[in-house]
Amino acid sequence: MKGIIYNVFEAFCLERCGADTYELILDDCGLADHVFIGPASYDDGLLRTLAGAAGPRLGMKEGDLHRALGRFAFSHLAARMGAFVAPFRDPKAFLMTVDSIVHLEVQKLLPDARPPRFQIEDLGHDHLVMLYESPRQMYDFAEGLLEGVAAHFGRSVSIERTLVNLATGPGCRFELRFGADPWS
Numbered sequence: 001m002k003g004i005i006y007n008v009f010e011a012f013c014l015e016r017c018g019a020d021t022y023e024l025i026l027d028d029c030g031l032a033d034h035v036f037i038g039p040a041s042y043d044d045g046l047l048r049t050l051a052g053a054a055g056p057r058l059g060m061k062e063g064d065l066h067r068a069l070g071r072f073a074f075s076h077l078a079a080r081m082g083a084f085v086a087p088f089r090d091p092k093a094f095l096m097t098v099d100s101i102v103h104l105e106v107q108k109l110l111p112d113a114r115p116p117r118f119q120i121e122d123l124g125h126d127h128l129v130m131l132y133e134s135p136r137q138m139y140d141f142a143e144g145l146l147e148g149v150a151a152h153f154g155r156s157v158s159i160e161r162t163l164v165n166l167a168t169g170p171g172c173r174f175e176l177r178f179g180a181d182p183w184s
């Protein structure tokens with residue numbers, strides 16, 4: 001996984017518990033004083049290890065931590081790569097570009113990035129299905145990102161999540177219904 005995701009993890013920990021506790025989390029993983037470089041690549045399992053160490057230190061269960069990290073990740077990514085988000089006024093229109101534009105462009109910028117794939121089904125007004133495919137199976141993180149997108153656009157969202165078998169292996173179906181736009 002790219003270092004940018006580890007940078008998100010660091011920023012999340014600094015916000016939640018400060019630098020001293022973040023250092024303790026690194027220590028717990030045998031990574032004292034480690035600095036993650038955004039464009040570098042790191043072992044996928046390392047994020048799981050770091051999150052496993054952060055859970056008890058932050059008083060969070062693993063699934064809750066991954067979801068909160070996903071919500072935080074979206075605001076972090078949107079702040080740094082706002083050009084992907086700025087053209088949109090609603091979360092559904094933006095999400096329909098995540099696979100075909102955002103992650104595609106990410107792969108051009110960072111050729112060894114392996115972002116997940118999403119198949120999209122447009123089910124009508126404020127209603128969308130996203131089929132998530134990734135060998136990393138980061139379902140909680142993905143759900144948090146989706147919540148982060150809704151929050152970014154000031155919308156509520158209900159997310160129904162179902163585990164599915166896809167041609168490429170296990171995946172997850174997210175069915176999203178956005179609440180009414182308070183400004184329209």
Ligand code: HEM
Pocket residue numbers: 001002003004005074077078081084085095098102103106112113114115116134135136137138141142143145146149
């Ligand atoms: C500005 C918007 C976004 C940017 C710039 C972005 C970029 C990235 C990058 C760089 C990675 C790391 C890939 C790797 O290391 O191989 C990643 C992973 C990921 N992205 Fe995005 N992303 C964005 C929005 C989203 C959204 C809205 C979703 C929706 C769920 C999403 C889902 C994921 C997931 C679940 C991963 C974790 C890796 C995996 O599941 O295999 N991303 N993204």
